[in-house]
Amino acid sequence: MPSSSERAPLAVTCGEPAGVGPEVVAKARALAAGIPFFVLGNPDHFTGHGVELHVIDSLSEAGSDALCVLPHDIPGPARPGVPDPAQAAGVISAIARAVELARSGEASGVVTAPIHKKALKDGADFPYPGHTEYLAALAGDVDVVMMLACPELRVVPATIHIAIDAVPDALTPDTLETALRVTHAGLRRDFGIANPRIAVAGLNPHAGEGGTMGRQEVDWIERLVARLAPDLGCFGPLPADTMFHAAARTGYDAAVAMYHDQALIPIKTIDFAGGVNVTLGLPFIRTSPDHGTAFDIAGTGRADPTSIVAALRMAWDMAGRRTA
Known part of the structure; x- marks a missing residue:
């Protein structure tokens, strides 16, 4: 695997300035030793967190000691807990800029701090349900899945940010097959698992x-899983209430669930602080902490950087595998 010095730094997006993003990014610098990264944002938003700032003009200056900030136009102060609509366009364009840097090879991957969807919609008419869908659009409307990962579990919801009563209609054979194929390819490419085993949850109790x-x-999920099993190593459908305990998890490398909470409740129960959101299927690496903006504790100094540190480490490991 190539050494750290042979890889470009990671691009970290600023996220919502009024949330805990600036704090956890600043704290992560000291905790992610050996991982070079820079953050796209307003340097003023990262002051007051006890970390040395280095405002850079070139990515060649990005190192692993000071917090390197590549200035990006996000006007005004960061007021904890109070999003500013005037900052929405800058938050969105910072994501697009990070993607451009990753696709050009100037960054090894993208790590995104949490955004606040309502703030982006109110301030810039952001049309996407979240990061995952926006990143897929930036990549050319490719097929992607959202994986949540920690050392004990990797799980993918086949449907994501939709109401629970919309799930049965949105969950089609094509939807589930795409989720399984993208998950299988991602486990091989980004996690280095030569022959992935994928457990598939049932939709119903x-x-x-x-x-x-x-x-x-009985109408279609069983037949679909059986048809894809020889190529994708998938099996099921399994009762969701018995497939996430410790002994069951030893039997698979990832689980594909049918809807958002079916997937996210088990991983956030197992490792709330250290889970990582990974977008599989993109032509570049993207990870994120598995928490939101946490307006209620923004500015208090109590935000836990564990998840974004894990996201940085996972992105850096993935970059090494892709380069190899």
Whole structure:
């Protein structure tokens, strides 16, 4: 695997200035030893967190000691807990700029601090449900999946940011097959697993229990999983209430769940502080902490940087595998 000195630094986006993003990014500098990264944002938003700032003009200046900030136009102060609509366009364009740097090879990957979707919609009419969908659009509308990962579990929701009553219609054979194929490819390319094992959750309680608690499993999910099993190493559908305990997790490398909370509740229960959001299927690396802007504690100094440190380390490891 190439050495750290042979790889470009990671690009970190500023996220919502009124949230905990500036604080956790600043704290991460001391905790992510040996990982070069720079943050795109307003340097003034990163003061007051007890870390040395280095405002850079060139990415060649990005190192692993001071917090390197590549200035990006996000006007006004960062007021904890009070998002400013005038900053929305800058927050969005910082994401696009980080993607450009990653796609050009000037950055090894992108690590995104949390955004606040309502603030972006109110301030700049942001049309996407979240980072995942925006990044897919920036990459040319490629097929992507959102994976949440920690050392004990990797899980992918086949449907993401939609209401629970919309899930049965949104969950189609094409949707599930795409999620399985993108997950399989991502496990091989980004996690170095030669022959991934993917557990598939059922949609209904007890995976439908033979059609008595819902028909999707017997009508099409079982056949789809069986058809793809030889190529993708998938199996199921399994009852979701029994597939996430410690012994069950030893039987697979990732789980594909059917909807947002079915996937995120187990991983946030297992490792709330250290989970990482990974977008699989992109032509560049993207990770993020698995928490939001946390307006309630922004500016208090109590934000936990564990998740963004894990996101930096995971992105850096992925960059090494892709370069190799």
